[in-house]
Amino acid sequence: MTNGIAPRFAAVDWGTSSFRIWLCGAKGEVIAERRSGEGMTHARDNGFGNILDAHLADMAAPNDLNVVVCGMAGARQGWVEAGYIDCPAPLHHLADRATPVAHPTRDIRILPGVAQRDPQHPDVIRGEETQLLGLLAHDVASVVVMPGTHSKWARMDGSTLTSFSTHMTGELFQALTSATLLKHAVEGATGPTDHAAFTAGVREIFETPAAWSSRLFEIRGRQLLFGASADGAKARISGILIGAELASGLAGASQQQPVRILSTGGLADLYGKACDALDLPFLIEDADAATLRGLHAAATRIWP
């Protein structure tokens, strides 16, 4: 299983509904990896330690291999609460403030999340901070978006996370198309994304972001008065939500710096298309690779 190379540490990304583990060499090179659905929700019933030990045994890892963990395993309702570091957060503090987990043979550390204790903009992240750590090696100010059910926008200054915000884009898309009258507007949508409708939605809401609620309702009017299709309606809802997210996430930021889209799979493409619609420069970076690099950076600092 280990290709004859001795692993130096195991890296674990333990989310709410997913589990991912890598055995890594000294330079962070991957010797073996596994993923499963044994996320926090599953592990609370079955034991975090049991699940981790079973995977490590199956991968023929040494009994004393160090393990660094990020994600929801460190939540209050997870394995061992790993707390938060405060924003603005120098990201090397993640390794310094990692919480040890008692284990008979291994040194296991769970990285903390980040809390933004601003009374005007209270928010927390857990997992994304490790992706950001993996994205470093820049000295410049940058804006990073991590699209998803709850999209995260981060502002970085060198290796410090200065602020972040969460946009309920993915969840709102679901709620709007299942629990409001827009359900009827998208009924029967089957085709690929209607690119023209998506682009129109992105542009119109970026111009007038305050008007999101009426822009959404007009989708129904567009069908009633102009015969717009269900595919068009679905793409336009998506465009309006992502365009609104870009307008808010980029407020006050330099639009010369590329937006760094940190994602794996189809969402990166969709956010890239939204940036294109607005002539905004962007870079797509792989989220899984960033997580692994972040865990490696932390492991190197904890066990130099």
Add this chain to the structure above:
Amino acid sequence: MTNGIAPRFAAVDWGTSSFRIWLCGAKGEVIAERRSGEGMTHARDNGFGNILDAHLADMAAPNDLNVVVCGMAGARQGWVEAGYIDCPAPLHHLADRATPVAHPTRDIRILPGVAQRDPQHPDVIRGEETQLLGLLAHDVASVVVMPGTHSKWARMDGSTLTSFSTHMTGELFQALTSATLLKHAVEGATGPTDHAAFTAGVREIFETPAAWSSRLFEIRGRQLLFGASADGAKARISGILIGAELASGLAGASQQQPVRILSTGGLADLYGKACDALDLPFLIEDADAATLRGLHAAATRIWP
């Protein structure tokens, strides 16, 4: 039933889920009235004509009494499709373009809705235009809000409806508190509206209306980091949605003119509180009374 005064016409407000009828004298004075749950949805199964005739018979109305109807009875899926007049819409056209309904003894007219066939902002109303007709007798430009599941904002210039928009405020409140993670934030909310949280929500979103999605998500952070209550969360969601609606509905309008809140019951009070939070002048006008005045104005023009 008719107090000895001879009715001159019957006025009907026939909505999706409600039916309301008034017998009126020559000056629009109410001789008798009834309301029921026999809205369009019910009437499609039971016959619009049967329901109307039964109520008129119970009210001892003459067989040849004229009837003017507004609302969803004129929708395509209603009794007889009454079409739309186009925006900008001089509201006396509502009476001129009313659609007759065949009946053995009565002259029945259904008022049209209004369509805004702007390719950028397509929208339709059906029912609210009659409330606006009942609000006339002004020569000044004004902004009217009709709060609800789908709040309508209308811009009037004298007796002409120049434009309108729909905000999904009531429906979004329901969807957010039942189909997103904010469901957990409001769990156990039982108290009266938390006025401070409502006001804070209105003010913060009016300042930064583009940031609605992250302002909503911060409600969770506010509980996690600052122990905010479920009642506070519920009030803040309401404040954010209504404040965003005000920001968008009033965009470009003079803030010297009072906002006219056309509503019956608790929503008028809530929208008034939101205006107070922003130091915006407002007037509350009763929506039921406006509907009746609008139907009377139409009846007077149809049967002078």
